[in-house]
Amino acid sequence: MDLLRINTAGSVDDGKSTLIGRFLNDSHALTIEQEELIARKTKEKGLEDLDFSVITDGLIAEREQGITIDVAHIYFSSADRKFIIADSPGHVEYTRNMVTGASNSEVSIILIDARKGLLEQTHRHYFISSLLRLKTVVFCINKMDLVDYSEDVFLNIAAQINKMTAQFSHTPDIHVLPISSLKGDNVVNPSNNTDWYKGDTLSGILHKIIPNGIENEDFALDVQQVLHVQNKEFTDYRAYAGRIISGRLAVGDEVTVLPSGTKSEVIEIRKFTNTPTSANAGESIQLRLKDDVDISRGMMLVKQPNEKLLSKDINATVVWMDEKQASLSGKYLLQAGTRTAVCKLQAIEAVIPPENPSQTYEASALKLNDIAKVQLKTAAPVFLDSFAANRLNGVFILIDTQTNNTVAVGFVA
Incomplete structure (x- = not known):
């Protein structure tokens, strides 16, 4: 039985945790304890519909605020496939957690509130999915029950998605579908409320995706x-x-x-x-x-050495993940696997706004959640390929030598 790794992302309150809970429930993958937890929490909150979000919102702070802060991993199986779902946070200040959740995934599910359309976080999450070169992105236009299952609303948001994805050179397999994670429309079972939609349910899409096999990359x-x-x-x-x-x-x-x-x-x-x-x-x-x-x-x-592997000059795109800003000439420890080397931030070529990647701008420092093209100089070679040529050997992290915090993740150009 093959394994599919999935990341869910979206803006806050778009219904990611509810979607995962609904998916598990309708796939008959919940344990008796989880079913009892859902029933108890739903009763405590006085809700009419079952509160599936409690399945993934495990931290106390998350449950109190009703949001996802950390990345929750859910493991379950259907009759045909095993799944690992990483439920990533929606708040902009937790974008670094989304990078963590998506880093080992093959599929990204991005939720969009049908009432709000595309938001800044939607652009940011798709940009990260493209940056990580994920093979499939599924846009779930959620809460269709709150817009009376309007086809016009769906088509308008789908057009916005097409406009956004057209800006990127790397284009994954893209699916767009209308759902209601609260009511269950098109999650596992087809919905009579969207008879104008002729595509697969979310479950149908996920079961048709072929997981990554052995890559044809250099040894x-x-x-x-x-x-x-x-x-x-x-x-x-x-x-x-x-x-x-x-x-x-x-x-x-x-x-x-x-x-x-x-x-x-x-x-x-x-x-x-x-x-x-x-x-x-x-x-x-x-x-x-x-x-x-x-x-x-x-x-x-x-097997096949090349000059790039031995280079001490690295051009990369980095996602800054620390509250302490990065400044030019800052020194960090670059790590990739067991390989480490002291490096210097030589230049910040451009900061890329995910909501409009073509409108880059200059900066002398990087702040939390910034995505930028940079130049690094290492004290010794760390044997990295370009991320596009070898996704498994083209990524690294930067560590603050004073605090030992992981401050950035980078993708070699």
Whole structure:
């Protein structure tokens, strides 16, 4: 049974948590305890319709305010597929949480209040979905019950969506559908209230999406540990442990060690007691090489080295995630996997307003939730590809060396 990772986003009070609760309820995926919680909270609030939002709004502060602050992850299965849903916050000050929720997702569900149309957060969330190069974006025009299931309202918002998405070079598969998460229209079951809509329900769309398979990206392995073993079973055993970031490795392949450029042949791949002949992206393995090579934690093994991997100059788009502003010449720790290097913010080329990406502007500092194109200079190579060429090896984080806070996530241009 395959797995689909989904992120939900939207402006505050657009109904994300209610949608997830409705989806679980109509898919018969709620536990008895969750059903009892919904019934109890609905009665306490004196509501006519069931309050499904309590399923995901787990923090006390969230329940008191009726909003989502942290990213809540929900795991469930249908008869045909497993799902992981990341329920991201809607408030603009929690955009950094939305980046976190979407970073490992394949699909983004963006909710829009039918009464309000597209808001700043809608543009911001779609911009982040495009920046992360998600393969599918589903726009759910929610609360259709509050606009009398008007087709004209739906078509007007759909036109706004088309205008917004046309501004981006990366265009995912886009779906637009009218729903009511409160009443259940077009979430799992088709609605008689929108007989003018001939498309699939949200459940139907999600079940038809093909999850990401093994990517056709270049092989790269992050070296996490060098293993020296001397016992009866293993004599003079030396192996390199790490996680395959991207691509595929097989016994007999020639690999290059970065940054030294030393080449050697793979003679064994090991996963605990198993010795498979090959391994793919996402697998943690040990490998042995034909030659005794100088390798340590933080180095990288590749098949096809290129100049970009060894560059100390990085052009990237960053999302600033810290309340402390970033300033020119600021120094940070850049981390990607086990690789770390001190870096300097050389230049802020342009700040990109998500609501109108073509209207960039100059700035001398970055504030919380700013999205900008920047230039970084690292003290040593960190072996990064461009995000467009290798989504799995084109992303990094910046860490404040004084506070140890993660202050930004970046995507290499």
